[in-house]
Amino acid sequence: MSKFDVNKIRSDFPVFTDKSLVYLDSAATTQKPKQVIDAVSDFYSNYYANVHRGIYELSMKATEAYHSARQKVANFINSSDWRSIVFTGGTTESINLVAYSWARKNLKTGDEILITEMEHHSNIVPWQLVAKETGVILKYIPINTNGTLDLSNIDELLTNKTKLVSVIHQSNVFGTINPIKKIITHAKRVNALTFIDAAQSITHSQVDVQDLDCDFLAFSGHKMLGPTGIGVLYGKPELLDSMTPFMGGGDMINSVTMTKSTWNDIPYKFEAGTPNIAQAIGLGAAIDYINEIGISNIHKYIQHLLNIALEKLRAIDKLTIYGHQVGESSSVISFNLEGVHPHDLAQFLDQDGIAVRAGHHCAQPIMDKLGVSSTIRASFYLYNTEKEIDKLCANLIKTAKFFKGL
Amino acid sequence: MNELQELYQQVIIDHNHNPRNFHEIEHPSHSAKGHNPLCGDKIDIYLTIKENIITEVSFMGSGCAISKASSSLMTEALIGKTVTEAQKLFDSVHNMITSGKADAEDIGKLAVLSGVHKFPARVKCAILPWHTMKNALEKKTQTAITE
Ligand SMILES: Cc1ncc(COP(=O)(O)O)c(C=O)c1O
Numbered sequence: 001m002s003k004f005d006v007n008k009i010r011s012d013f014p015v016f017t018d019k020s021l022v023y024l025d026s027a028a029t030t031q032k033p034k035q036v037i038d039a040v041s042d043f044y045s046n047y048y049a050n051v052h053r054g055i056y057e058l059s060m061k062a063t064e065a066y067h068s069a070r071q072k073v074a075n076f077i078n079s080s081d082w083r084s085i086v087f088t089g090g091t092t093e094s095i096n097l098v099a100y101s102w103a104r105k106n107l108k109t110g111d112e113i114l115i116t117e118m119e120h121h122s123n124i125v126p127w128q129l130v131a132k133e134t135g136v137i138l139k140y141i142p143i144n145t146n147g148t149l150d151l152s153n154i155d156e157l158l159t160n161k162t163k164l165v166s167v168i169h170q171s172n173v174f175g176t177i178n179p180i181k182k183i184i185t186h187a188k189r190v191n192a193l194t195f196i197d198a199a200q201s202i203t204h205s206q207v208d209v210q211d212l213d214c215d216f217l218a219f220s221g222h223k224m225l226g227p228t229g230i231g232v233l234y235g236k237p238e239l240l241d242s243m244t245p246f247m248g249g250g251d252m253i254n255s256v257t258m259t260k261s262t263w264n265d266i267p268y269k270f271e272a273g274t275p276n277i278a279q280a281i282g283l284g285a286a287i288d289y290i291n292e293i294g295i296s297n298i299h300k301y302i303q304h305l306l307n308i309a310l311e312k313l314r315a316i317d318k319l320t321i322y323g324h325q326v327g328e329s330s331s332v333i334s335f336n337l338e339g340v341h342p343h344d345l346a347q348f349l350d351q352d353g354i355a356v357r358a359g360h361h362c363a364q365p366i367m368d369k370l371g372v373s374s375t376i377r378a379s380f381y382l383y384n385t386e387k388e389i390d391k392l393c394a395n396l397i398k399t400a401k402f403f404k405g406l
Numbered sequence: 407m408n409e410l411q412e413l414y415q416q417v418i419i420d421h422n423h424n425p426r427n428f429h430e431i432e433h434p435s436h437s438a439k440g441h442n443p444l445c446g447d448k449i450d451i452y453l454t455i456k457e458n459i460i461t462e463v464s465f466m467g468s469g470c471a472i473s474k475a476s477s478s479l480m481t482e483a484l485i486g487k488t489v490t491e492a493q494k495l496f497d498s499v500h501n502m503i504t505s506g507k508a509d510a511e512d513i514g515k516l517a518v519l520s521g522v523h524k525f526p527a528r529v530k531c532a533i534l535p536w537h538t539m540k541n542a543l544e545k546k547t548q549t550a551i552t553e
Contacts, residue, residue: 343447343470344414347525351410359444373447373468402411406418 004301009033009293010383020353022388027172027200027332027379028357029222032286036225039285040278051277052251052268066277069284070267073232076287077217078208083237086267087280090231091199092122094218095166097233097270098195099126101243103164109135112161114192116141116149117369118171118178121362123197127166141167141183143369147174147323154183158190166195169207173361173377174323175306175332177201184214193239199223203381204299204330209234221279226286230279233270240266247272298382305380305389306331312393318400322370331380334361337396340403342374348399354392413521414471422471427464427481434462438545440538442530447473451538453484460484460492463539470531472522477535479516489543496540503532 010016012033015023023031043065049058051066067082074082088094103113113127117140131138139157142150158165165187170177184194195216198207202219209217216239221230235243245252245263249272254262263269290298310324310333318338323329337345346358357377360367367373378392407415431437431452440449449467453460463484465477480499484492491512498510499519506523508516522532 341470343528343531344472347528348410351408402414406414406423 004293004297006301006383006385010385012289013383016383022352022354022391024354024356024378024380024384024388024392026203026381026384027223027361027377029228030203030225030381031383032227033225033289035289036227036282036285040227040282043278043281048278050274062277065281065284066275069280072284072287076207076291077202077234078206078210079234080210081237083266084209084234084240086233086235086240086270087275088218088231088233088270089229089276090220090222091120091197091218092220092231094216094231094233095122095195095197096126097246098216098235099130101246101270102193102239103127103130103136104134105244107134107136107163110137110161111163112137112139112159114139114141114157114162114165114187116167116178117143117365118149118173118176119166119168119363119365120172120197120199121364123166123168123195124365136163137161140365143366145370146325147171147176147329148327149176149178151179151183154186158186158192160190162187162190162192164193164195166197168197168200170198170200170205170330170332171323171363171366172200172332173334173363173366173375175329175334175379176323177205177328177330179327180214181212184212188213200330200332204295204302206295215239221283221286224283224286225289226283227276227279229276230283232283235266237266240270243270245272246270249273251275293382301382302331302380302384305384305386306333308386309333309378309380309389309392312389313396316393316396316400319396322375332377333379334375334377336372336375337400340399342376344403345376345396345399348402349392349395352391352395354388354395356392409521409524413525416518416521417475418471421475421478425465425474425478428466428478429464430466431462431464436542436545438538438542440467440534440541442469442473442534444530447531447534449473449477449535449538451477451535451542453539453542455489458488460487460489465535469534470528472528473531473534476519476532479519480535480539483514483516484539492543493540496536499536500533503529 013031015031047061049062051063070085071082073085127138144150187194193215196214198217198219203224215236217234222228252264252269252272254264320336322334342358359374434452435455436453447469452464454462463481495512498512502508502520503522506520508520
């Protein structure tokens with residue numbers, strides 16, 4: 001870990017000037033480095049204008065910056081074509097875009113969509129709505145209680161009726177990294193399209209859309225050091241081209257008459273109205289920041305934190321960790337402490353400045369499978385330290401003791 | 407000891423470990439379900455009301471220490487009360503948990519819950535059983551009107 005200087009990284013994040021904050025909720029959303037905050041502020045202060053509209057200098061500068069952010073995203077996920085990058089409000093909107101513009105238009109009663117029991121609600125509910133409206137059947141790849149997917153029956157779950165397979169790359173509850181390449185290969189055998197929810201994995205792994213050869217992929221800016229209100233839908237250009245618009249309005253049209261409009265080219269066809277320009281520019285700055293450090297260095301560092309955290313948490317009496325038993329996983333750890341409800345536990349940790357999540361993490365089907373109503377989730381990112389893990393563990397032990405003594 | 411520990415000391419010592427009326431009533435005259443979608447906690451409230459008096463009240467469910475203690479305290483407080491008194495008590499408790507002021511006449515032992523107001527994220531936990539109880543009562547009121 002010699003090259004990776006966590007103290008220097010921490011000094012880039014204004015929020016950590018409050019020394020008492022132990023932020024362990026990056027799986028929900030990450031803190032922002034000043035490079036991102038400054039990029040957004042620079043846009044608002046120095047060259048703010050609408051995009052694609054003005055022929056004046058300022059608007060051209062804004063348009064350039066917006067386009068450059070898109071190019072950065074394309075490079076980041078190794079897409080050779082910037083037109084494959086649609087800016088959305090976030091992962092949720094990206095999934096809904098495909099549910100409206102592709103699934104509702106192309107699927108009919110009896111067709112099947114295959115997802116998994118490990119999905120975030122945002123990759124369940126949009127398909128449930130499609131199913132309800134169209135008669136499409138929604139099927140689930142089951143999970144094992146150890147937090148991995150049970151792929152033993154995948155060839156039975158995939159039939160010639162399966163039109164779409166949509167899978168979470170990394171679990172936001174267990175941290176499990178799913179074998180998406182293998183799942184994509186299986187899906188291709190029945191000619192189903194593939195959608196990858198990369199909201200968690202994008203933060204630390206080399207997501208390569210050419211290597212994966214998926215049809216769609218989505219992620220959110222705010223989970224990768226960028227602003228809220230910006231997300232990405234990657235789609236294969238020929239596929240995006242064949243789809244109808246999601247929302248209608250300005251910017252997404254070529255011409256409008258009283259009776260009919262023609263659509264703009266991709267990706268603009270899917271970006272109706274004034275886009276989230278500042279947020280896209282901020283996302284571009286976040287990608288620059290990540291590239292500067294190096295995504296593989298980030299990966300190595302958080303993997304190192306994960307190993308330490310697992311070792312120390314496992315040593316705590318009456319603490320159950322969900323997942324992290326077999327296969328690959330990342331630095332998201334869900335656990336429970338016997339005798340202390342997660343809500344109470346999170347409140348006690350908060351007293352000492354430790355921010356963890358308590359709840360179902362937008363994944364109620366997983367909670368049902370585990371037979372719990374909620375868990376504590378601690379997630380680590382590039383700015384967290386070993387010391388913070390020690391503080392977490394010490395507080396867990398202290399709280400368990402307090403509750404035992406009541 | 408800090409404020410949080412104090413709150414837990416006072417509230418939980420008894421009611422979380424040894425909740426009162428923690429069971430189902432087989433044929434309740436009133437019942438309702440409560441759910442906190444934020445944390446996934448679930449609660450069932452059962453009441454038997456005879457001639458406008460609450461003669462039996464109980465709860466079931468999974469919840470944090472605060473919601474469990476609040477439920478337990480609530481069941482103790484409600485027994486013997488009329489429906490109108492129960493509704494008035496809901497208002498008093500609601501005011502107390504959101505303001506921290508435990509000055510309503512009918513509060514009594516429930517005053518231990520006043521400390522919850524210092525922890526805004528937990529107000530919902532404490533109030534959930536009370537909302538559920540209110541729903542149970544009101545459903546009956548509505549049917550009573552149509553009868
Ligand atoms: C795996 C996963 N998918 C989707 C989402 C939804 O992302 P957003 O709320 O940014 O749309 C999240 C965020 O919680 C997530 O963790």
